[in-house]
Amino acid sequence: MGRALAPLPVNPTFLSLFLLLLHLISPFQPVEALGFQFSTFDPSADYGALEVKSPALIYNDALQLTPDSSSGTVDFMNKSGRILYKQGFKLWDGPPEAPTKIASFNASFVINIFRINNGTPGEGLAFIVAPDLNLPAGSFGGYLGLTNATTDGQTSNHLLAVEFDTFKQDYDPDANHIGLDINSVESNQTVPLADHGFDLAPNHTVFFHVWIEYDGGQELLEVYMIDEDESTPTKPKPASPIMTASLDMSKVVNQNSYFGFAASTGDNVELNCVLGWNMTVEELPKGTPAGLVIGLAVGISAAALAVAGVAALGVWAWRRRAAARDPNIVGTLKSLPGMPREFKFKDLKMATGNFDEGNKLGQGGFGVVYKGVLAAENRQVAVKKFSRDELKSKDDFLAELTIINRLRHRHLVPLLGWCHQTGMLLLVYDYMPNGSLDGHIFCGPERQTLEWSHRYKIVAGVGCALHYLHEEFDQIVLHRDLKASNIMLDSNFNARLGDFGLARAIDDEKNSYAELEGVPGTIGYIAPECLHTGKATRESDIFGFGAVILEVVCGKHPWRRAGFDGFQFLADWVWSLHRDGRILEAVDGRLGGDYAVEEARRLLLLGLACSHPIAAERPKMPAIVQIRSGSMEVPRVPPFKPAFVWPSAGLLSEDGDTTDVTPMTSSSRFGSGWRSRDVSKESDAGYNDSSPV
Ligand SMILES: *[C@@H]1O[C@H](CO)[C@@H](O)[C@H](O)[C@H]1NC(C)=O
Ligand SMILES: *[C@@H]1O[C@H](CO)[C@@H](O)[C@H](O)[C@H]1NC(C)=O
Ligand SMILES: *[C@@H]1O[C@H](CO)[C@@H](O)[C@H](O)[C@H]1NC(C)=O
Ligand SMILES: *[C@@H]1O[C@H](CO)[C@@H](O)[C@H](O)[C@H]1NC(C)=O
Ligand SMILES: *[C@@H]1O[C@H](CO)[C@@H](O)[C@H](O)[C@H]1NC(C)=O
Ligand SMILES: *[C@@H]1O[C@H](CO)[C@@H](O)[C@H](O)[C@H]1NC(C)=O
DSSP: OOOOOOEEEEOTTHHHHHHHHHHHHHHHHOOEEEEESSSSSOOHHHHTTTEETOOOEEEEEEEEESEEEGGGGOOOOEEEEEEEEESSOEEESSSSSSSSSSOEEEEEEEEEEEEGGGOOOOOOEEEEEEESOOOOOOOGGGTTTTOOTTTTTTTGOOOOOEEOOOOTTTTOSOSSSSEEEESSSSSSSEEEEEGGGGOSSSSSOOOEEEEEEEETTTTEEEEEEEEEEESSSOOOSSSSSSSEEOOOOGGGGOSEEEEEEEOOOOOEEEEEEEEEEEEEOOOOOOOOOHHHHHHHHTTHHHHHHOOOOOOOOOOOOOOOOOSSHHHHHHHHHHHHTOOEEEEOOOHHHHHHTTTOOOGGGEEEESEEEEEEEEEEEEEEEEEEESOOOOOHHHHHHHHHHHHHHHHHOTTTTOOEEEEEEEEEEEEEEETTTTTTHHHHHHHOSOOOOOOOOHHHHHHHHHHHHHIIIIIIIISSSOOOEEEEEGGEEEOOOOOEEOOTTTOOOOOOOOOSSOOOOSSSOOOOSOOTTTTHHHOOOOHHHHHHHHHHHHHHOSOOSSSSEEETTTTEEEEHHHHHHHTTTTTTGGGGGTTTTTHHHHHHHHHHHHHHHHEEEEEEEOHHHHHHHHHHEEESOOOOOOOSSSOBBBOTTTTOOTTTTOOOOBBOOSGGOOSSSSSSOOOOOOGOOOTTTTOOO
């Protein structure tokens, strides 16, 4: 074809897989911690970092979650408040039903609950892990600022709390206990404090120093506490916890969650104060520049990594107010061919309800996508707001804009325009009413599963889009992030390859997107050679496409911690069924047998061929399009999955070194059904029906 294929930088998700592998093979794990410390609270500085939901306030060097006697508020009764750290934390990694890693965190804080005028205290205070920065209406009284009469007990609260309860409700053991609350004020587990000689709200001033330690690996939550005479903690952490709970946090909280406190009063009142607060949260792998990934992959030993990965704890500085409008960006935009439409910030702000949480469609490493309605045109749009730090956001924004701006294809999500004002970087896309593909194939029973004709059409559409990117456009464009969550569906269930990047769909009651946040199923979409080269190629895109084909037909994620009948990867499981001559058993059972047998067989075999461990053996897009449509023979897939050999033909390292052949196979259980090959003689002829595939 005569076009040079310049490898694009590595997909940041490669790092997570690499770290996972490292985790599996090595006793050393790099530990990075994020966090913050408040030794006291200062109203002149800390409103920047903390979201303070009225009537809560920062006063007297403390967080006052409900009105404080000296704040001038006369009415203490029936109040609830929350104060949260504004920056969210990523608390787990991987697909929601099979997280690959759950973050550990440690919180330590000092609280003071003060009964007023020796009255009966009420109601209590709680440390919370919340999905957003909101305070539910009507969360006073027994709801502790956690839930309300409507929402209490709903799993959609995504709320985890450790409560310090001073008032006995019907469901409480007493008026002086701590409890673990999951989405509800009815605790899952309680510990009466009288047994430990503690009174949360005695008739004199007592401070409690509390440590909440969550170990994501062990899925274990521990609470330690001790009474202090003064607000400054001096006593050491007790040797044993006062409460221990086994807890898979990923089943409860959102992938991106916020830490903070909530409290309430009812007919009985008290002061609910927090006087100091430290947090450390284990940092889960995010994106990393290509150079680093490659460097890690080839150079640094696991031990050296562990030494390098010394826990870093830092107080976050408030984000500097971004420059209003960067002349470099505007310059670059002006030089783009057929410069796309510029939107006014105020129009987009109005369209998205000031970027309201309720309009959020998806969120990822690079930004958040909101649904909006442009009032003047009565047009629905998806607005992507870039949210990494200023510098990275500029790069993310320009990278996405310069590529997508030139692409025009009926199976790509169309870009409408951009906006760069008040330091914000926004891209505006056509809104896709049916959300993303993963929301339809990994849905629960509440949503009807995609019928076969839609599934077939979707695979065809994605194939078309990929053919355009790889073969038709005047440059080779690599998508690098093919997966179900990046495939959007228009009103007729036509696939549109989305360029929402790492942002992905969510689904709560409010909209039609999948409930889940974050980047699912990264593992399983990555071609094995990418771990060695750190480079994306058309072949690696095709590997990702193979994973998408299999997930659409099987209705399963490409990788699952729990495995598929003992296979970690969906492709390996399908391959085993193929070997046993029962490949159709891989078809999604939810279809109830209602599918076209020949189409399904063809797609499954095509999916396997694209999953070939040797890059050069994977079919190329022109052949894939023909195979999919039935105008070319289905590839002959060997009964045993071939072993992966490195270096693979067509992917020789820069210096052409072929001596360092490291066999790596995820299917050794198959035995050596595939002869080892002289890779240096491998042709790069692409997919060829007479090849042994
Ligand atoms: C507080 O709320 C309770 C229950 O909703 C209500 O009965 C009571 O009158 C309220 N008290 C005040 C002072 O608003
Ligand atoms: C939490 O504290 C324990 C010891 O108290 C420590 O082993 C662990 O590494 C800490 N975790 C984090 C995320 O800081
Ligand atoms: C927070 O950490 C600092 C420094 O380690 C320590 O002095 C302080 O007592 C801690 N505060 C709390 C509430 O644990
Ligand atoms: C409970 O909170 C939700 C969300 O804030 C709100 O929509 C609802 O109206 C509240 N219900 C009551 C009874 O206050
Ligand atoms: C305990 O937590 C689970 C969620 O993990 C919830 O479904 C269950 O209802 C809770 N039990 C009680 C007694 O609150
Ligand atoms: C404070 O409480 C203690 C026991 O809890 C009690 O003996 C004492 O009388 C109380 N003091 C006042 C002033 O109420």
